[in-house]
Each structure stands twice: as C-alpha cells, then as structure tokens.
Amino acid sequence: MTSHHSKGWLAKGWLAKGWLARGLLRSPFQIVLLGVVMLALTLVMANVSSASAGEAFPPVANQPADGTSKADMWQGIRSGVQGTVTIPNKSAGVLVQSEGEAWRSLRNGPLSTYGGWVLGGMLGLLVLFFLVRGRIRIDGQKTGRTIQRFNAFERGVHWLTAGSFIVLAFTGLNVLYGRHTILPLMGPEAFAAMTQYGKFAHNYLGFAFMLGIVLIFVMWVKHNIPERNDIAWALKAGGLFSKGVHPAAKKFNAGQKVIFWATVLGGAALGFTGVQLLWPFSFASMADMQLYQLIHSAVAVVLIAIVIAHIYIGSVGMEGAFDAMGTGDVELQWAREHHSLWVQEVTGETPRHHHGHHRAPAE
Numbered sequence: 001m002t003s004h005h006s007k008g009w010l011a012k013g014w015l016a017k018g019w020l021a022r023g024l025l026r027s028p029f030q031i032v033l034l035g036v037v038m039l040a041l042t043l044v045m046a047n048v049s050s051a052s053a054g055e056a057f058p059p060v061a062n063q064p065a066d067g068t069s070k071a072d073m074w075q076g077i078r079s080g081v082q083g084t085v086t087i088p089n090k091s092a093g094v095l096v097q098s099e100g101e102a103w104r105s106l107r108n109g110p111l112s113t114y115g116g117w118v119l120g121g122m123l124g125l126l127v128l129f130f131l132v133r134g135r136i137r138i139d140g141q142k143t144g145r146t147i148q149r150f151n152a153f154e155r156g157v158h159w160l161t162a163g164s165f166i167v168l169a170f171t172g173l174n175v176l177y178g179r180h181t182i183l184p185l186m187g188p189e190a191f192a193a194m195t196q197y198g199k200f201a202h203n204y205l206g207f208a209f210m211l212g213i214v215l216i217f218v219m220w221v222k223h224n225i226p227e228r229n230d231i232a233w234a235l236k237a238g239g240l241f242s243k244g245v246h247p248a249a250k251k252f253n254a255g256q257k258v259i260f261w262a263t264v265l266g267g268a269a270l271g272f273t274g275v276q277l278l279w280p281f282s283f284a285s286m287a288d289m290q291l292y293q294l295i296h297s298a299v300a301v302v303l304i305a306i307v308i309a310h311i312y313i314g315s316v317g318m319e320g321a322f323d324a325m326g327t328g329d330v331e332l333q334w335a336r337e338h339h340s341l342w343v344q345e346v347t348g349e350t351p352r353h354h355h356g357h358h359r360a361p362a363e
C-alpha cells in the first residue's frame with residue numbers, strides 16, 4: 001500500500017539478508033557446487049524410488065526364461081491362463097477372466113435391451129388388448145350359484161408361488177435395471193440399502209418359489225396334459241378376441257396349459273440356475289456361472305412377461321376369474337362359458353351349445 005511498507009520489506013526482507021546478500025553464492029565455484037549437490041540428491045532419490053518399486057513388482061524380463069516374449073505373457077494373462085496362488089481361492093490365480101468381458105457385454109447389452117422390449121412389449125399389448133376388447137364379461141345370464149374351483153390348499157399354494165414370484169421379479173429386475181432407472185431417482189444411499197434388502201429377499205424367497213413350483217406341478221399336472229380339445233381351443237384363440245365365442249375346455253384350457261408349463265419349466269430353470277448362483281463356485285466354475293446368470297435373467301424376463309399377461313386375465317381382464325383364486329368358488333355361468341367340459345365332469349350337466357360355439361368332446 002505505501003511506499004514506506006515496500007521499502008521496509010525490501011530493506012529488512014529475507015532477500016536482503018539471504019545467501020545472495022551475504023555473498024555465499026557469489027563465485028561461480030559455489031554455484032557449480034550447488035548444482036552438483038542437487039544432481040547427486042536427484043540421483044539418490046531416483047534410485048530409492050526405483051528400488052522400492054522393484055520390491056512391489058519384481059522385474060519382468062523382456063525375454064522370460066522359457067523363451068516367450070513379454071507380449072506372449074500378456075496374451076496369456078489376457079486369455080485367462082491359470083497361475084498358482086497359495087491362498088485357498090484358487091480362481092484368484094486367473095488375473096484376467098476374459099470370458100467375463102463377453103458375459104458383461106451380453107448382460108448389459110442384448111440381454112437388457114431385448115428384456116426391456118419383451119416386458120414393455122407385453123405391457124403395451126395388454127393395454128391395446130384392453131382398449132380393443134375391454135373386460136371379458138360373463139355373456140350369459142348369471143345363475144347366482146357357484147361351483148368350487150380350487151380348494152384352500154390349492155389357493156394357498158398359488159398365492160405362495162405368486163407372492164414369492166412377484167417379490168422375486170421386482171428385486172431381480174432391480175438388479176438388472178435398477179442402476180439405470182431407480183438409482184437416479186433415489187440417490188445412491190437409499191438405492192444401496194433398498195438393493196441390499198432386495199437381494200436378501202431374493203435369496204430367501206427363491207426357496208418359497210421353488211416349493212410352490214413343486215407343489216403346483218404335483219397338484220395340477222394331471223389337468224395340464226395336452227389333448228385334442230386344445231387344438232380346437234387354440235384355433236379359436238380361446239374366444240379371447242371375439243365376444244360370445246367360448247370353445248370347450250376341461251379344467252384348464254390350452255392357454256392355461258401354456259401358463260402352467262411355462263411356470264413349471266421356467267421355474268425349474270430359474271431354480272436350478274439360481275441355486276448355482278447362490279453358492280458361487282460350489283457347483284459351477286466361473287464360466288458356468290456366467291452362462292447360468294444369462295439363462296437365469298433371460299428365462300426370468302420371459303416368464304415375467306408371460307405372468308403379467310396371466311395376472312391381467314386373472315384379475316381386471318376377465319369378469320369372474322379372480323374368484324377362482326379368491327374364494328375358490330366361481331359363478332356357474334362363468335364355469336359353463338370357460339370350462340364347459342369341466343362343469344360337465346363335476347356336475348354331470350351337459351354343455352349347452354349357446355352361441356353355437358361349444359364343441360363336443362373329441363373322445
């Protein structure tokens with residue numbers, strides 16, 4: 001600020017009292033000496049640091065003893081050569097598991113993309129179906145009488161399977177897509193906590209789902225063997241697209257048989273691959289687990305899409321359907337329209353040929 005201040009600083013400052021002022025570095029000899037000392041220090045430092053680096057990473061010969069080149073060595077590492085390690089985890093001997101790259105790009109690429117299309121496509125189709133067809137109503141006059149369709153045990157098994165499947169679906173989809181969809185909305189902390197609990201739920205509920213699948217198979221397999229009726233039913237698309245069309249069906253129609261077998265076979269595949277992933281390396285190698293992970297997610301996405309359609313038709317999509325899994329008793333007229341041959345079996349009444357669309361049994 002003031003000339004007095006700067007003058008005083010110059011006068012009393014370190015420069016004035018420094019080496020230069022005291023004449024220590026006045027001769028060329030002294031300057032050369034300083035240069036030599038600094039150079040020596042630099043060399044010592046460089047040597048120390050290279051020596052310590054040498055301890056951490058033993059020097060790699062350009063020509064290893066076996067005559068291969070350094071490029072060959074890295075190529076070996078890159079292609080997953082198994083080295084030796086003294087720790088129990090022998091797979092740590094593989095520095096680079098190259099298949100991991102392929103697995104990762106399949107998972108984050110086509111698997112996720114097509115999975116999104118399958119799920120989004122199914123939702124879109126159902127919205128379209130609802131807009132065009134509306135809720136499928138009971139066409140005939142309701143009787144006010146009901147008929148038992150599923151007993152308490154069957155309903156319990158259905159809801160055990162359905163409840164666990166729905167939680168498994170959400171927590172599984174979170175693992176596949178959550179990072180790109182929910183994380184930006186929730187922020188990292190909340191997302192990490194949610195995903196952690198979701199993972200626990202996924203791990204444990206897998207067993208409830210597997211039990212449910214086994215019981216569903218045992219309970220209903222006898223009603224789900226394909227038969228000739230199913231062809232006629234399928235040719236009319238079950239009457240799903242045309243009001244008043246009700247092809248004959250036994251306890252389960254062809255569409256339900258597809259749901260049954262998709263659930264049972266898809267569930268078996270999910271259970272098998274899921275157990276392999278639940279105990280890493282216990283049953284499968286790294287490469288196997290990568291394959292199982294891809295199968296697990298692909299099957300899951302397809303089954304979720306199928307189940308979304310099932311949930312739709314079993315609830316809002318069709319009047320009277322939910323009761324079958326709710327109270328267990330369905331309106332007799334509903335049963336006549338959708339499962340005429342089953343009604344005949346249970347009550348002894350002959351199917352009515354209303355609207356002329358019923359077929360006599362093929363037998």
Ligand code: HEM
Pocket residue numbers: 149158161162163165166216252255256257259260263307310311314315321322323324325
């Ligand atoms: C909120 C969800 C769900 C609802 C509202 C629902 C509803 C229903 C209804 C009403 C039935 C009986 C249909 C009939 O009487 O003919 C049924 C059957 C069945 N459900 Fe579900 N369900 C749901 C979830 C699930 C899930 C998640 C699964 C499997 C993962 C599943 C598997 C089955 C199977 C295999 C059958 C027998 C075959 C069939 O009727 O299609 N359900 N469900």
